[in-house]
Amino acid sequence: DQQVKQNSPSLSVQEGRISILNCDYTNSMFDYFLWYKKYPAEGPTFLISISSIKDKNEDGRFTVFLNKSAKHLSLHIVPSQPGDSAVYFCAASATVGGSNYKLTFGKGTLLTVNP
């Protein structure tokens, strides 16, 4: 049972346009969500996160939106740049004993930004 789903394995956008990466989850206990960027043969690097008490968090070109009722979140990148081309993983965690615990990852979406 996949608790975090990224249904689009790939996405291709033009440089300068908006990239929208989607993620759905099934576990209602998840209360903290993160997006990671990963290049081949490297570990993931943290991009942005959002707590379930918020519905939006913005950091520069990256904005994450959370719709709790739909159990859906999305990452918006605007404007997209060729250097953004990578695999993006959505991850979620639940607070256990007062602290966030293990992360559950989606399968990732390969973003390609074309010049």
Add this chain to the structure above:
Amino acid sequence: GAVVSQHPSRVICKSGTSVKIECRSLDFQATTMFWYRQFPKKSLMLMATSNEGSKATYEQGVEKDKFLINHASLTLSTLTVTSAHPEDSSFYICSAKQGAGGYTFGSGTRLTVV
């Protein structure tokens, strides 16, 4: 920012041998470390969670006798793949967590068993 160093980045070993992968938090004390495995075109699969000084908690389906995890100090965790087989070939990634802080990932280890 927090840095996690993972070594080696790439290792090739013969079937039946054991391989040790190290994960070090360089500038913080990691109360919890996680080990992941990534299969091609698949998500990062959590293998086990380790807290310093205690036994690791393994995810369902992960053989604890095959994937030995030691978290001897607040800055070092090791994963030993024992009696490696070609099907153990994969990309292994560690992650360290500092208290209520975020997760920092290592750069990963590409293991190839021949």
